[in-house]
Amino acid sequence: MRTSTHGPRRLVVLAAVAALTTGLLAGCAEDSDDGSSDSDGGSGGGGKTTLTIGTFGVFGYKQAGLYDEYMKQNPDITIKENVTTRTDVYWPKTLTRLQAGSGADDIQAIEIGNIAEAVQTQGDKFVDLGKEVDKSQWLDWKTAQATTKDGKTIGLGTDVGPMAVCYRKDLFKAAGLETDRTKLAEQWKGDWSKYVGVGKDYMKKAPKGTKFVDSAASIYNAALGGESERYYDKDGNVVWDKSSGVKKAWDASMEVATSNMSSKLKQFDKPWDQALANGSFATVACPAWMLGYIQEKSGDSGKGNWDVAAAPTAANWGGSFVGVPTAGKHQKEAVALAKWLTAPEQQAKVFAKQASFPSTPSAYASLKPQAATTAFFSDAPLTQIFSDSAKTSPAQIFGIKDQPINTAISDIGILQVEQKGKSPDQGWDAASKEIKDVLGQ
Amino acid sequence: MTSSKQALAHSAPSADAAPGSQPGAARRAHGRGTPPPGPGSWRSRLYRWDMKASPYAFIAPFFIFFGAFGLVPLLYTAWYSLHNVQLSNLDQQTWVGLDNYKNLMSSDFFWGALQNTFTIGVISTVPQLIMAIGIAHLLNYKLRGSTMWRVVMLTPYATSVAAATLVFVLLYSWDGGMINWLLNFVGVDPINWRESTWGSQFAVSSIVIWRWTGYNALIYLAAMQAIPSDLYESASLDGANRWQQFRHVTIPMLRPTILFTVVVSTIGATQLFGEPLLFGGVSGSKGGSEHQYQTLGLYMYDQGWIIGNLGKASAIAWTMFLILLIVAAINLLITRRLRKSQ
DSSP states (O other): OTTTTHHHHHHHHHHHHHHHHHHHHHHHHHHHHHHHHHHHHHTTOSOOEEEEEEEESOOSTTTTTHHHHHHHHSTTEEEEEEEESOHHHHHHHHHHHHHHTSSOOSEEEEEHHHHHHHHHHSGGGBOOOTTTSOGGGSOHHHHHHTBOTTSOBOOEEEEEEEEEEEEEHHHHHHTTOOOOHHHHHHHHTTOHHHHHHHHHHHHHTOOTTOEEESOHHHHHHHHHTTOSOOSBOTTSOBOTTTOHHHHHHHHHHHHHHHTTOBOOOOTTSHHHHHHHHHTOEEEEEEETTHHHHHHHHHHHHHTTTEEEEEOSSOOEEEEEEEEOBTTOSOHHHHHHHHHHHHSHHHHHHHHHHHOOEESOGGGGGGOOOOHHHHHHTTTOOHHHHHHHHHHHSOOOOOOTTHHHHHHIIIIIIIHHHHHHOOOHHHHHHHHHHHHHHHHTO | OHHHHHHHHHHSGGGGGOGGGOHHHHHHHHHHSSOOSHHHHHHHHHHHHHHHHHHHHHHHHHHHHHIIIIIHHHHHHHHHHTEEEETTEEEEEEEOTTHHHHHHHTOHHHHHHHHHHHHHHHHHHHHHHHHHHHHHHHHHSOOTTHHHHHHHHHHHHHSOHHHHHHHHHHHTOTTTOHHHHHHHHTTOOOOOTTTSHHHHHHHHHHHHHHHHHHHHHHHHHHHHHTSOHHHHHHHHHTTOOHHHHIIIIIHHHHHHHHHHHHHHHHHHHHTOOHHHHHHTOTTGGGOSTTOTTOOHHHHHHIIIIISOBHHHHHHHHHHHHHHHHHHHHHHHHHHHHHHHHO
8 A cells, every 4th residue: 555655645745845835935925025015005106005904893994884985085095904803802913913013904993991001012013193183183081092101192083982871661661660861861860879779679660581780790881981090090000999980880880789680691792692682681881882782682672662861970981093003014005094084074974884983072063873773762862962971071091901900800800799699898809819810919 | 762863874964985885875886887977976966865855855844834833832932931921012021930830839710720621621521432432332333324323423523613602602591591491390490500610610511522522432433343243243152242242342442542532532621722712702711700610721811812911821831731741641651551451
């Protein structure tokens, strides 16, 4: 057997070696290809410039047709979007590429939880966009979050996450509660613990199989979004365990977790999707980007039953930036595209498509959500509710490990209390231990 | 040892000194008689060189790839594990000696992860292999549509971890999951599969079992079909029933195969990662609010890519590597002992 296959086997081996070598060479050659096309684009010659933009989740640019529009206006530009679904996969990948000085896209999206890390550790890897734009177009705190200590703006604000409360009118009615959005907002105005109070009333006459809220962690995040003090102070020191904002938000979430008013779900999990579809919780803390989720996941059964009321405190949860890495080969074109994508008119278009709320106040006057969205949420004045919240929410300081600290509190501390019946003190201790590990203390 | 030395000597350029002992030289002399000095000696040298170097060229691709994607990262990880390296600042590496390892040894999370890896490994591997032998035994009978059954057995193995785990997440859902719904009929209260300690470990193991049982069953089946049928004939002449045949003929004959599957499953269990990560859903790298199903693989991922402490993550990686070496050594010992007892 061995001798008879000797000839062909040798051929196969040779072919394999040849294939591998070609692959390797092609891999090495790729860079130089890019380089040559760069000189074409730079000289304004006939060559087309391909810009890549790295995003996560559903950014909405493609959905709102912005790429097509830009390519129509600039025939020598081709835009390619590289989407990574999860931010916790997207960000480490982006960090390594930025530092390697290769592999990064021409434009990179940055989530708010990572912006401090980008500003403090990757400041020199991004083009200063502050000089390129009129910064006063954006909400002050939005630009401030993307600005380094020496005044360099590494990212332009895309959307923000102004807070409201989404609630099911039908369930509120069945529980004998107020259903009018203005009156409800009055009832819980000023403090999330008042909102928890409404929840206690709801649970007294709750329709069978329903709870007041999806999870305690969502209330934590919503309440924390309205506090000026989070996990870090101005000088970049970790102050999470002394922070008044964290304390307030923690207390509100503990009231939820210990009073049986929560569906005890993890947000964005499959069971959470199902619960939205089944309508098994009556309210959810509702940053503007949440509208799209609710509309999609609860489908026809939720249409007209959901309504939106102002949140207890003006708050922000989420939002993103786009930056232009200096390693990119088409910086000029990339800056132009980033500017265009984040201009008020384009932000308004993204809002119209999927309710990502603009970070540029001048867009607010002309904002018009999709007719279907307005109808889904009982004709609530979405633009007004969210722009009020966006304009008055406090400036927040983020820190390098903001994201992992937040995960430790919501997915360790709060979850233990909510799902495993631990006491709030035990939950706090577990979160502390986790955060110590995160900070390497 | 001696043979490898010879091979090395052959490849050395100084081997010209003794052309008579070279296979190339011998063949040349045989084929062509005495070569003319000029171009002929160049050609023969080329030929000799081809004989010596070609084998190395042929095996080179593997070693180049292994070096670039296996060995260098392995050594680099060792280097990282002795430094404080943050994902956000890869260029700044501060020497910390064995601090990362000391940190691990005193970390509850690490010991927890090690223990979880072990328990999940045991409760997934043991039932899996026992079931696989049983299934293989059944498939070994003359069955109608035997090919179909074998294909069916292999289907779980062919599904992606992600797809399978997502389905299992829904089945094990606390509120409205099918398993809790079924338990409800027998009067058992709904179990929080994800947050309870044994529940979550059981759930993760069940995904592993579901995916790998068929694969192992097919390996056993292949080995069973290689057992000569006269062994069974003589056993039945001696009056052995089916169970006794299985115990005293099949199992002993399968011993090498069983060892192979045990080794492979052990390695798989030590590296368990995808199933618990996806089972946890959002922030699955924590492996539950009390890290109750956080395996070593997950702990490493969480430290390195979520928290961004690459130095510590590298230390975990090396510790896992050492653990695997120990496991391999134990396996070897057991194998030797079994062979001797045979």
